[in-house]
Amino acid sequence: MSVQPDPQVIAGLDAWRDRLAAQQPDWPDHEALRRVTDRLATLPPLVFAGEADALRAQLAAAGRGEAFLLQGGDCAETFSEVTADNIRNKIKTILQMAVVLTYGASLPVVKMGRMAGQYAKPRSSDTETRDGVTLPAFRGDIINGFEFTPEARTPDPQRLLEAYHTSASTLNLIRAFTTGGFASLLRVHEWNRGFTSNPAYKRYDQVANEIDRAIRFMAACGADFEALRSVDFYSSHEGLLLDYERPLTRIDSLSGLPYDCSAHFVWIGERTRHLDGAHVDYFSRVQNPIGVKLGPTTTGDDAIALIDRLNPAGEPGRLTFVTRMGAGKVRDLLPALVEKVTADGRPVTWVCDPMHGNGITSESGYKTRRFSDVMDEVAGFFEVHRALGTVPGGLHIELTGDDVTEVMGGSEEIDDARLAERYETLVDPRLNHQQSLELAFQVVELLRAS
Numbered sequence: 415m416s417v418q419p420d421p422q423v424i425a426g427l428d429a430w431r432d433r434l435a436a437q438q439p440d441w442p443d444h445e446a447l448r449r450v451t452d453r454l455a456t457l458p459p460l461v462f463a464g465e466a467d468a469l470r471a472q473l474a475a476a477g478r479g480e481a482f483l484l485q486g487g488d489c490a491e492t493f494s495e496v497t498a499d500n501i502r503n504k505i506k507t508i509l510q511m512a513v514v515l516t517y518g519a520s521l522p523v524v525k526m527g528r529m530a531g532q533y534a535k536p537r538s539s540d541t542e543t544r545d546g547v548t549l550p551a552f553r554g555d556i557i558n559g560f561e562f563t564p565e566a567r568t569p570d571p572q573r574l575l576e577a578y579h580t581s582a583s584t585l586n587l588i589r590a591f592t593t594g595g596f597a598s599l600l601r602v603h604e605w606n607r608g609f610t611s612n613p614a615y616k617r618y619d620q621v622a623n624e625i626d627r628a629i630r631f632m633a634a635c636g637a638d639f640e641a642l643r644s645v646d647f648y649s650s651h652e653g654l655l656l657d658y659e660r661p662l663t664r665i666d667s668l669s670g671l672p673y674d675c676s677a678h679f680v681w682i683g684e685r686t687r688h689l690d691g692a693h694v695d696y697f698s699r700v701q702n703p704i705g706v707k708l709g710p711t712t713t714g715d716d717a718i719a720l721i722d723r724l725n726p727a728g729e730p731g732r733l734t735f736v737t738r739m740g741a742g743k744v745r746d747l748l749p750a751l752v753e754k755v756t757a758d759g760r761p762v763t764w765v766c767d768p769m770h771g772n773g774i775t776s777e778s779g780y781k782t783r784r785f786s787d788v789m790d791e792v793a794g795f796f797e798v799h800r801a802l803g804t805v806p807g808g809l810h811i812e813l814t815g816d817d818v819t820e821v822m823g824g825s826e827e828i829d830d831a832r833l834a835e836r837y838e839t840l841v842d843p844r845l846n847h848q849q850s851l852e853l854a855f856q857v858v859e860l861l862r863a864s
């Protein structure tokens with residue numbers, strides 16, 4: 415039986431329009447935008463309310479220490495990079511990391527891609543200047559093109575439709591890969607054996623051997639590996655472009671409540687989490703599990719005010735705080751936030767993003783990060799939660815399944831000179847396949863040391 419929505423709830427979905435919406439493009443043709451958003455509103459949802467509810471329950475478990483979230487994917491997906499190979503490599507990397515983390519944490523790992531919608535980027539500056547020419551900054555493929563020409567950089571609403579269709583085909587392949595046998599535990603374990611057989615990663619041999627023995631033990635006990643051929647895999651992106659999120663928001667017929675059906679999980683970024691801004695207002699009105707990025711300027715009062723707005727009733731799994739303080743600050747700044755939120759009592763799931771607080775520019779001019787800083791922030795995140803008796807609920811990582819050279823360090827020792835070899839990201843640097851697996855193995859080492 416379907417439940418009729420409350421008209422006030424429907425009207426509230428447009429209240430954001432009266433608030434300041436940061437980081438939105440300056441659309442040159444509002445009539446063209448309206449035609450596109452009208453069309454988007456008629457297209458099928460990309461995800462279903464029931465899936466978002468299932469994820470909320472899993473994130474609640476992560477918040478209690480009964481599961482662990484692994485969220486990973488590109489800084490910015492691009493239309494041209496959405497190929498079967500790229501999607502497969504990313505999923506493969508996340509699944510490989512998840513097996514290692516499942517073993518290390520002895521917990522189920524909730525697998526989530528920054529995929530099938532991660533097309534809009536907040537930028538530090540609205541414009542970019544090259545050789546005396548100033549144009550709008552690239553804001554992600556859903557808004558404008560990367561090429562440095564006035565045509566490409568002009569925001570084009572048709573891109574919203576392309577983002578929708580590209581996300582739909584990405585999700586289709588994700589669902590096929592994660593339910594059709596590709597994700598089988600035995601297969602993923604074999605890939606990990608391949609990784610650790612490389613002498614560069616000898617250090618991780620012991621953990622790999624332990625996992626191997628655990629799997630043999632399961633087999634000897636008659637474990638049903640057939641049942642381990644499928645995994646749940648969730649989609650997520652930054653809920654930045656409200657002209658995309660609004661038309662993809664639908665009323666669930668079972669509950670009569672609105673869900674943003676562009677993804678299972680959407681997060682509010684560090685640059686758009688203003689308490690009275692459009693983003694916080696909009697996402698307070700949808701039922702999905704929601705994340706908020708918290709950078710080093712966040713105060714305990716900000717965190718409580720975000721809970722008041724986004725999860726006033728304290729529903730477990732509804733709100734995830736993704737902290738991204740920077741390796742040098744996490745040990746100083748995170749404790750006060752966690753203490754204040756813990757004293758409040760309403761549950762949040764704490765997740766560490768060790769990428770966005772650790773950006774540097776290399777001597778040769780590349781926007782990069784150091785693998786050692788990434789690991790140090792993860793270590794600091796675990797240390798703080800252990801010291802306070804609170805739960806480190808997961809990791810949020812920018813990664814790719816390919817052999818790019820964007821982040822310095824790791825056992826491959828990518829140095830400044832090597833960044834030029836395969837620097838492909840259009841905005842921020844990502845861990846490559848090997849660095850992502852190293853991170854997972856090093857997290858196991860951290861968990862053991864604590």
Ligand SMILES: O=C[C@H](O)[C@H](O)COP(=O)(O)O
Binds near residue numbers: 489536537538539842
């Ligand atoms: O991914 C995060 C932000 O979009 C990014 O760091 C902004 O980069 P910018 O400072 O080059 O604009």
Ligand SMILES: C=C(OP(=O)(O)O)C(=O)O
Binds near residue numbers: 707
């Ligand atoms: C922009 C991002 O992060 P933050 O909001 O933390 O800067 C991001 O995750 O792509």
